[in-house]
Structures are given as structure tokens and as C-alpha cells.
Amino acid sequence: MPLDVKDPVALTQALIRCPSVTPHEGGALTLLQDILQQRGFTCHRMTFSDEGTPDVENLYARIGSGPNLCFAGHTDVVPPGHLDAWTVPPFAAEIRNGTLYGRGAVDMKGGVACFLAAAMRHLDRTSGKPAGALSFLITGDEEGPSINGTAKVLDWLRQKDEKLDACLVGEPSNPEALGDEIKIGRRGSLNGHIVVHGRQGHAAYPQKADNPVPKLARIIDRLSTTVLDGGTANFEPSRLVVTIISVPNTATNVIPGRAEAHFNVRYNDAWTRPRLETHLKGICETAAAETAAQFDLSYFGTGDVFLTKPGPLVETMVAAVAGETGRRPALTTGGGTSDARFIKDHCPVIEFGLVNKTIHQIDEHVSVADLETLTRIYERFIEGYFASA
Numbered sequence: 001m002p003l004d005v006k007d008p009v010a011l012t013q014a015l016i017r018c019p020s021v022t023p024h025e026g027g028a029l030t031l032l033q034d035i036l037q038q039r040g041f042t043c044h045r046m047t048f049s050d051e052g053t054p055d056v057e058n059l060y061a062r063i064g065s066g067p068n069l070c071f072a073g074h075t076d077v078v079p080p081g082h083l084d085a086w087t088v089p090p091f092a093a094e095i096r097n098g099t100l101y102g103r104g105a106v107d108m109k110g111g112v113a114c115f116l117a118a119a120m121r122h123l124d125r126t127s128g129k130p131a132g133a134l135s136f137l138i139t140g141d142e143e144g145p146s147i148n149g150t151a152k153v154l155d156w157l158r159q160k161d162e163k164l165d166a167c168l169v170g171e172p173s174n175p176e177a178l179g180d181e182i183k184i185g186r187r188g189s190l191n192g193h194i195v196v197h198g199r200q201g202h203a204a205y206p207q208k209a210d211n212p213v214p215k216l217a218r219i220i221d222r223l224s225t226t227v228l229d230g231g232t233a234n235f236e237p238s239r240l241v242v243t244i245i246s247v248p249n250t251a252t253n254v255i256p257g258r259a260e261a262h263f264n265v266r267y268n269d270a271w272t273r274p275r276l277e278t279h280l281k282g283i284c285e286t287a288a289a290e291t292a293a294q295f296d297l298s299y300f301g302t303g304d305v306f307l308t309k310p311g312p313l314v315e316t317m318v319a320a321v322a323g324e325t326g327r328r329p330a331l332t333t334g335g336g337t338s339d340a341r342f343i344k345d346h347c348p349v350i351e352f353g354l355v356n357k358t359i360h361q362i363d364e365h366v367s368v369a370d371l372e373t374l375t376r377i378y379e380r381f382i383e384g385y386f387a388s389a
Contacts, residue, residue, distance in 0.1 A: 008113045008114045008374070012093070012105065013093035015032075016091060017102075020075050020076050021079050023144045029140060033045060033059055041062060042061065053144075056147075058150075059137075062134070062135040067166070067385075068135055069133065070135040071112075071169075072139075073111055073137075073139075074150075075109060077143060086363055088102075095368060100366050106353075107359040108170055108353060111353040114375040116136075119136075119378075121375075131386035132385075134382070137154075165389070167348070169338055172353040173351045174353070177325075180355075182318065182332070183334075183335065184234075185269075185306050185307035186336075186338060186340060187236075187266040188265075188271070188305035189264065189337050190264070190301050193300070194216065196216040196295045200254065202254065203252070214291070216259040220242050223240055228270075228271075232270050234307055234333055238268050244261060247260075269305050271305070277299055280297075281297055302337075306341065308348045317350055355370065
């Protein structure tokens, strides 16, 4: 039986059955490309690579001209974990009692399927000629290093003078039920690495060594206990969390020659990344001076804080959600990072998708009813966007 491209449930099942564990394409992008090409989209498949990272396949597809409304998402999924722990096989896409099970059902093959079905229904109503341009930016690298995916596709689009006017990221944004939240921004994410240098020696003769462990402890205590801010109008307070403490030493009678730690900061719009880096370095320098510690501090990570202020794009999604659910969603900025951190430099971007209760879990699942409801929300959103663009 041919796949019904206007049925989000059938599309979600078809995508789940493609074992696209990051960074492998698994047939998912090929499935999407085949559907989109048959409906008149111009499709571009692109593979990007970088030294030390796996090659990643990506897809950009567009139909129409005028204001370009882009849907961004990913078909790669995290590994399923222990297969025996699943109620049903993770790539079987079985439905039981109105619930569809499978890896990626929520994060985020279900969201991709819903927007695809919504786009197909919209094209049917417009005889294949939308009032503007509809496009899909689908990566296979969101759950991986996020190096050879969305960021590089966006660079490719810029080189081709392909403009995005607005973007919806279909990440699962709702904590409990459809209509809970629209994400209009994300906190920035900054990783830090501290190395404190000492001098190795025998634990029985500490005066002949220079122990870096208590010096590192002083520094990370100051970092962990310093209040960065009290939050802003749109964001919760910035927070620093120490995630790794490491000492290359397996002997209890040896004072190590170095000690190191990693930390992560989720920061709000009270900061820019350069200001935050300078501020944290100052905290480390003050703590280090108290113990004469010699240290190195480096930073890495991607994604600065951003906010899409309420306006036509946000209100169009609010109206679409309210029209289908009867609820006015909260406008939030919490949670982790997403590929919206790359897109925000190109156009206004918001996030709205399925309920995120089971993402990355054993027995990841989605309500069949939610797939249809989200599709209708997306239909309203597409129509509303083109009506106001």
C-alpha cells in the first residue's frame, strides 16, 4: 500500500523504521527527499565532513517563492540502549492502545512527520502553489557533534543567496501536553576546562611537592558558589555546574602533578559570551592567588544566548496552538540547546513540537492523537504565516 504522505502517523512509522542512529542516515533522508521531490520540491542533498568527525548527510528542500518559511529538524536519533529493555523493538514503530513506540517517535521524527503532513495538506489546498516558499532543513547531526549539520547547511544557503525569512524548529517543546509552551529563545551554553599545575611527589613528604588538588578545589568552589545573576525578564538565572573533576593518579601515596576540571554554564541575556568568559577568568584568578596556584583556563562550545521577541511569528504560532487546543501556550526559554542556536543568526526562529516526557528514554513513545493535533497546529501556522507575511 502506498505511503499516505498526509498521514502523520504513517509518516512517523516510516521514519522510525529507518535506523538512523547518529550519524548514520539510515534511509530517513532518502525517504523525505523522495516524498518532497514527488510533490515538486527542489531538493539538495549535501554531505559535510570535518577532521576527526564523521561524515554527515543533510537535506534542504524548497517549493515556491516569496517569504520563505523554513521547518528545521533532524532525523538522527540517539542509540536505543539495551534492546531487551524495550517493550517493542525500537525501530518497529508499533502502535499499542493509541500509542506509537519507537526511537525518535518524539525526538524528533514525529515532529518532522507532522510538518511534512501539514505541508502536503497545504499544497493540496493551494493546488501545489503556496503563497510563499516552504522549505525543509533536515540534518543528520543534531544528536551528534553538531558540526557537519545545520551550521554548515546554513553556510551553504548563504553562499547560494538562499534566504530564510522565518524558521520553526520542531523540537519537542511541551513538558506535559500539547499547548504548554513555545520556546522563543535559549540560554547560551559555555564549557570551561581548568588545569591546575603542581609538582608530583611522595605523600609522606608533602613539603617537597606542590599539591594541585586543594588548589583546584578552591577554584571550583568559588566558581560553583558565585551567583552570576538573578535572572532577567525572559530568562532564569545563569548557572555554572562543575561536571568533571579529574586527577591522573592511581596511587594513594603519590601527590599528583596536575588536577583538572570541566564545567558548563547555561547563561541568560545578562551576558555575552566574551563578557562571561572574562568574568569567570577573574573568579579563577582571584581564587588561584589565594593559594599561589598556576592554572590554565580554556573555553569551548557553541551557541550564544538568543531571544525571538514576541511579534508576528510568535503570535502566529500562539494563535495556531490556541485554535486547536483552546490553550494559550507559555513563551519560554528554558531547557538545553538546539539547532535554533545556529538559525537565529539567519532569521527569527521559534520552537514548537511534541511532548518531551520520553525523549532519549527506553520505550520512547508518542500519542497517535497528538500527532494529528500537532499536524493541524502546523497547518494553521503555515496558513497564518503566509496570510500575514
